[in-house]
Amino acid sequence: VRAKTHAYEMTEKTIRLSSGSSATVTTKTHADGMTEKTIRLSSGSSATVTTKTHADGMTEKTIRFSDGTSMKTETDVRGMTETTIQFPDGTHKTTTRRSDGTSYTSTTKRHANGMTEKTTQWSDGTFSI
Numbered sequence: 001v002r003a004k005t006h007a008y009e010m011t012e013k014t015i016r017l018s019s020g021s022s023a024t025v026t027t028k029t030h031a032d033g034m035t036e037k038t039i040r041l042s043s044g045s046s047a048t049v050t051t052k053t054h055a056d057g058m059t060e061k062t063i064r065f066s067d068g069t070s071m072k073t074e075t076d077v078r079g080m081t082e083t084t085i086q087f088p089d090g091t092h093k094t095t096t097r098r099s100d101g102t103s104y105t106s107t108t109k110r111h112a113n114g115m116t117e118k119t120t121q122w123s124d125g126t127f128s129i
Contacts, residue, residue, distance in 0.1 A: 009028065009029040010026065010027065010028045010029075011026070011027045011028075012024060012025070012026045012027075013025045020042075021041070021042045021043065022041075022042045023039060023040065023041050023042070024039070024040045025037065025038070025039050025040075026038045026040070032052070033052070033053060034050060034051065034052040035050070035051045035052075036048060036049070036050045036051075037049045037050075044066070045065075045066045045067070046065075046066045047063060047064065047065050047066070048062075048063070048064045049061065049062070049063050050062045050063075050064075056076075056077070057076070057077040058074060058075065058076045058077065059074070059075045060072065060073070060074050061073045067088060068087075068088035069085070069086065069087055069088060070085070070086045071083065071084070071085045071086075072084045072086075078099050079099040080096070080097065080098050080099050081096070081097045082094060082095070082096045082097075083095045089109075090109075090110045091107070091108065091109040091110070092107075092108050093105060093106070093107045093108075094106045094107075101123075102122070102123050102124075103122075103123040104120055104121065104122045104123065105120065105121050106118065106119070106120045107119050107120075107121075
């Protein structure tokens with residue numbers, strides 16, 4: 001394990017395996033309190049996790065993968081959580097969990113012919129299109 005610290009509150013750690021491959025973890029803390037952690041594999045793929053707490057108490061966590069997929073979770077002070085996954089083909093899926101325990105998932109998919117398809121599934125099993 002090799003570690004070095006940079007200015008701007010950034011830390012970098014590299015782990016080397018006996019097979020020759022390695023992983024580098026970079027952690028950066030921004031002035032506004034946002035933290036950013038990136039894991040980069042020697043194969044070239046990577047993922048970045050960003051965490052931020054807003055002034056109103058809402059927390060936001062985003063994970064971005066090098067293949068173009070991303071996942072964002074927002075939680076408000078009442079406990080309602082919204083998670084959105086966006087896929088490289090433009091499809092995105094959002095799940096909202098309310099503080100009362102109910103939830104629903106909306107899926108939006110854009111087709112090559114320009115058509116947009118949107119479906120919603122509720123926690124009780126019902127669908128709406």
